[in-house]
Amino acid sequence: MIVAGDQQLLKQINRMALVRQLCGAPGLSRAALAEAVGLTKSTVSLLVRELLDEGWLSESELVATGALGRRATPLRLDSGRLALLGADLGIGGARVVATDLLGTVLAERALPYPDPADPAACVGLIADALVAMAAPGGALAGRAPLGLGIGVPGVVDDATGVLRYAPHLGWRDVDVLGRLRAHCAGTALAGLPLFIQNEANVAALAELEFAGQVGADPLIYLSIGYGVGAGIVVNGRLLTGLYGFAGEVGHTILQQGGPRCSCGRRGCADALIGLQALMDAVYGQPCPPEPERLERLFAQAGAGEPAACQAVEAAGRHMGVLLNNLWVAFDPMCIVVGGAALRLGERFLAPGRAVLRAYAEATQLPAPVIRTPHFGANAIAIGGAAMARHHLMRPFGGQGAGWLPRA
Helix, strand or coil: CCCCCCHHHHHHHHHHHHHHHHHHCCCECHHHHHHHHCCCHHHHHHHHHHHHHHCCEEECCCECCCCCCCCECCEEECCCCEEEEEEEECCCEEEEEEECCCCCEEEEEEEECCCCCCHHHHHHHHHHHHHHHHCCCCCCCCCEEEEEEEEECCEEECCCCEEEEECCCCEEEECHHHHHHHHHCCCCCCCCCEEEEEHHHHHHHHHHHHCCCCCCCCEEEEEECCCEEEEEEECCEECCCCCCCCCCHHHCECCCCCCECCCCCECEHHHHHCHHHHHHHHHCCCCCCCHHHHHHHHHHHHCCCHHHHHHHHHHHHHHHHHHHHHHHHHCCCEEEEECHHHHHCHHHHHHHHHHHHHHHHHHCCCCCEEECCCCHHHHHHHHHHHHHHHHHCCCCCCCCCCCECCC
16 A cells, blocks of 8 residues: 655654553653654654643653653653543444543443434434533533544444444444434534444454553454454454455354354354344244343343253353354454353353363463453443544554544
């Protein structure tokens, strides 16, 4: 790819290089920053002053080193003046959050849909909630919002930023960002940078940006809800593929000739592991994705009801096969297993870990770490905020068409 840029872009790249360096190594002085990123001390001093003024950075108390000359002033991300917004446009309802630059939740709301079959109404719902957060006297309390990220349960076309297909909502070709921008016109969020991605991708970015872990890259976030998807992070970036379809592991084949999937094939991960498949197995087909029936499944599995437990444990074993396939395909340091299926607990997770452990023992190779998310029910909404931070801190790196800058 041939790339060109002007002086303003170069300056923004350097500014965000300083911010990213302080994300991983808070407390560095200006001199240490200059050495770490390879810029001159005078350039770093100028850029730091701008970042301090804008609310990105803050200074700590001076550090006494015993050396002659001016004492070093530690720098950190400022958690008090700016905000990031995130939204989870889920299947049963939506969630919105506001966080500081470090991922601490400042405000959150759960929003039931008025009509899940009406995309315009659902997008309008989250728009109204976010505008209320940013309004004078709202939850942001005078903080300046920097950007908004949205996680959606379907395929996002990176070339256009359009939600192409959300199978469990029945939505096709929905311009979520365009609708959101129209709702926010004339409000405090007008012109805000907007980002959209598949829910598993944004949840992976939450773990990358906000979990504070070092050495967890490559990382895979395996999201198991009504369907199955994965967010894949390699070298600090999402792997989205040519058209944004990378990570659609719900349609990898785990069992040749297995149960029919909604995509028309047989034996897909969706049809063997997803909560929709579990409800179909326990209650018979067709079984619509009703929240009441899903709660019944969770309750029966928790109570040890034989049919529910048998289906859950079988799904867990199939998940172990999928974990092995992700391991050998991407060699990650960590696979985070998240999504609503976590409510099934160890009855679901333990068989998956056992299957992966057996494969690892057979090859005499160490399997990746398998863990659950840091952010619970807010993982996708917080991931939306993390996605905004991720892209804003990387002004030169191909955000994709899902990134819509300020008008």
